[in-house]
Amino acid sequence: AIAASFLFTSQAFSATTDNNQANIATEASPGISNQRLLRVHPRVEEEDGSEDGSEDDSEDDSEERNYWKYFSRADKDTLKAHAKDIGFDLKASFKDYSIFTRLTPEQQWAYMNKLNEIKEKYKTAKAT
Secondary structure (H helix, E strand, O other), X not given: OHHHHHHHHOOOOOOOOOOXXXXXXXXXXXXXXXXXXXXXXXXXXXXXXXXXXXXXXXXXXXXXXXXXXXXXXXXXXXXHHHHHHHOXXXXXXXXXXXXXXXXXXXXXXXXXHHHHXXXXXHHHHHHO
């Protein structure tokens, strides 16, 4: 009883739940009569746009990564070198998009123009 009251006061267990709190679901273990507790983290849906009404850039980022796996080694190296010349680490920017957003608009356009040039090469090759 003392341990249970300690857990409730330390908020390890909560009497209420909200959208961001993990729910505990019980699932029977296959072939075993006792039960197993699994944490379930519900996904909170976010709005498509940001607060200023502009579109989210995460789709562009995922699109870029989708193209990345089809690029040749030479094209990947070209983009990495171009990004380094501009002043950022391309591979790190895939994981932390804020690296790219900290660049000036001119730097961003310089990178995007090079990326689009390479993408276009693959689109025309795929069409033929």
